[in-house]
Amino acid sequence: MAVRPRVVVTRRVPAAVEDRATALFDATLNPTDTPFTMGQLQNAMRTADALLPTVTDKITAEVLGTTPRRAKIVANFGVGFNNIDVAAAKQNGIVVTNTPDVLTDETADTAIALLLMVARRLGEGERELRAGKWTGWRPTHHLGTKVTGKTLGVIGLGRIGRAVAKRASAGFGMRVVYYDPPVSAADGKAVGAEPRDSLEAVLRESDFVSLHAPALPETRHLMNAERLALMQRHAFLINTARGDLVDEAALVRALQAKTIAGAGLDVFEKEPVVTPELLAMENVVLLPHLGSASTETRVAMGMRALDNLEAFFSEKPPRDRVA
Ligand code: DGY
Numbered sequence: 001m002a003v004r005p006r007v008v009v010t011r012r013v014p015a016a017v018e019d020r021a022t023a024l025f026d027a028t029l030n031p032t033d034t035p036f037t038m039g040q041l042q043n044a045m046r047t048a049d050a051l052l053p054t055v056t057d058k059i060t061a062e063v064l065g066t067t068p069r070r071a072k073i074v075a076n077f078g079v080g081f082n083n084i085d086v087a088a089a090k091q092n093g094i095v096v097t098n099t100p101d102v103l104t105d106e107t108a109d110t111a112i113a114l115l116l117m118v119a120r121r122l123g124e125g126e127r128e129l130r131a132g133k134w135t136g137w138r139p140t141h142h143l144g145t146k147v148t149g150k151t152l153g154v155i156g157l158g159r160i161g162r163a164v165a166k167r168a169s170a171g172f173g174m175r176v177v178y179y180d181p182p183v184s185a186a187d188g189k190a191v192g193a194e195p196r197d198s199l200e201a202v203l204r205e206s207d208f209v210s211l212h213a214p215a216l217p218e219t220r221h222l223m224n225a226e227r228l229a230l231m232q233r234h235a236f237l238i239n240t241a242r243g244d245l246v247d248e249a250a251l252v253r254a255l256q257a258k259t260i261a262g263a264g265l266d267v268f269e270k271e272p273v274v275t276p277e278l279l280a281m282e283n284v285v286l287l288p289h290l291g292s293a294s295t296e297t298r299v300a301m302g303m304r305a306l307d308n309l310e311a312f313f314s315e316k317p318p319r320d321r322v323a
Contacts, residue, residue, distance in 0.1 A: 005313045006070075008044035009052045010036045013077065014295065017302025021052070024310060042066040049073075050309050055080055056271070061088035073312050075305040079103055079292075080242060082215035086323045096323035097308035100159065102300035103292035108163035110291045111210050111240045112171075114264025115152075117285040118236050119208070120144035124282050145207075145234070145261070147172055153206030154178040155199060155222070156241070157188060161212035165193040177202050203230040208238060215242035225250040229259060236262045240291045243268040252277045255284065266291050 007025040009018070012033040021027040028048070030036075036044070036057060044051050045066040053059055055078035064074075064085060073095040074084060081098045089096045117123050121144040128134055128142070152168045154161045157180040168174040169192025176193040179202045185195050196202045199222075203209060209231060213219045223237065223246040231237065237260060239246055248269045254260050255278075262283035268274050271289060278284050292301065308318035 005049040005309070006047070007050045007052055007309060008048040010041070010044070010057050011054050011077075013052075013302045014299045016299050017306065020303065020306055024306060025050075025313075038063065045069050045071045050075060050312070052077060052305055052309065053083070054078060055083050057083055059084040059089075061085045061091075064088040064092050064094055073097070073309065073318075075308045075312075075318075077301055077305050080215060081322055082242060082244070084323075089323045094323070095312060095318065095321060097305070097312075097318045097320040098322050099301040099304040099308075100320055102304055103297050104159045104163050106294050106297045107160045107240055107291040108167055110266055110287070111160075111164045111212075111238050111264075112167050114238050114240065114266060114285055114287065115168075115208055115210065115236065116147060118238070118262045118264040118283070119147050121282075123285045145236075147174070147208075149173050149175070150207040151175045151177060151205055153196075153202035153209040154180075154193060154212060155202060155209065156180050156212035156214075157183040157191075157193060158212060158214075160240070161210075162187075162191045162193075164210055164212065165191040169193065174208075177205055199227065200230055203227055204232070206235060207232065208236050210238040211241045211245050213241060213245060215244045220244050221247040221250075223247065223251070225253065228254040231260045233259060234261050236260065236264065238264045240266045243271060248275045248278070255281055 004026040008028045009021055009030060011030055018029050041063045045063060046069060048071055050073045051071050052075050059074055075097045079098050079100045084096055086096060121142055125142050152174045154165050154176060157178045165176045169176045177196050178188055178193045179196050179199045188195050228250055252275055264285040266287040267289055308320050311318045
């Protein structure tokens with residue numbers, strides 16, 4: 001790399017990643033961590049060779065179509081890339097990459113943590129204790145739902161869905177069923193999961209339903225009022241994928257009507273805004289999109305985005321090209 005490519009990093013990233021970005025490239029960092037405006041994103045596309053945005057930056061057709069434009073690659077810091085208009089990137093000849101694999105374990109751990117928290121009412125218990133309302137142990141205090149031996153329905157048996165299935169079957173003795181037509185029964189069996197022919201069959205049969213599908217136009221509101229109504233009254237919904245997958249208003253109605261028992265959510269339709277009714281419900285566990293938030297994983301995600309840029313500027317195929 002004779003002339004160092006100019007790379008704009010839109011948010012603070014772990015120090016080790018910022019150091020490597022500066023060592024490899026003529027990198028512009030964002031020390032104040034202030035989210036970029038559309039104008040700043042367009043300016044970066046105009047003046048830099050590459051953009052390294054995160055999952056909250058909206059890389060729209062307007063941003064990608066900036067003219068004149070110097071940027072040739074957008075290396076997303078995140079496995080999900082629904083923040084990027086991939087069709088517009090293709091149209092403009094812009095390469096897009098993501099950061100798969102390195103966050104699989106953390107996100108699966110978060111799904112299992114939500115499942116345990118909501119089933120055993122752990123958030124509620126902690127709130128009670130911190131509020132000074134705990135009066136001591138008693139046999140009928142704060143009873144939740146047993147997890148071991150129950151049925152988990154996994155919607156989408158990709159990398160993260162598989163990691164969740166494995167944890168649930170091997171770690172918690174759960175019966176795991178899944179819906180993901182391209183995944184063979186043999187691949188499901190490898191992680192202790194049995195296929196079902198339809199999403200509806202999984203919903204009817206499961207005590208817990210965990211969503212692991214990508215956010216696409218066709219998966220928007222995958223969990224709508226009709227599908228929520230198929231879940232059992234004692235069942236819980238877990239979402240660590242994308243908020244778009246759940247019709248949040250329909251979920252609130254299902255929770256209010258008690259047609260499902262509760263929900264564990266790490267992602268929301270209009271982040272960082274959370275439907276106010278959810279905030280008031282004790283049977284809902286809410287996390288601020290922490291799925292991949294361990295130091296090790298966030299460093300690995302940043303390094304993976306830099307690896308993609310390094311390959312691209314060395315005229316090698318970036319490992320995680322999605323467009
Ligand atoms: C992703 O990478 O898509 C997560 O939502 C953030 O880690």
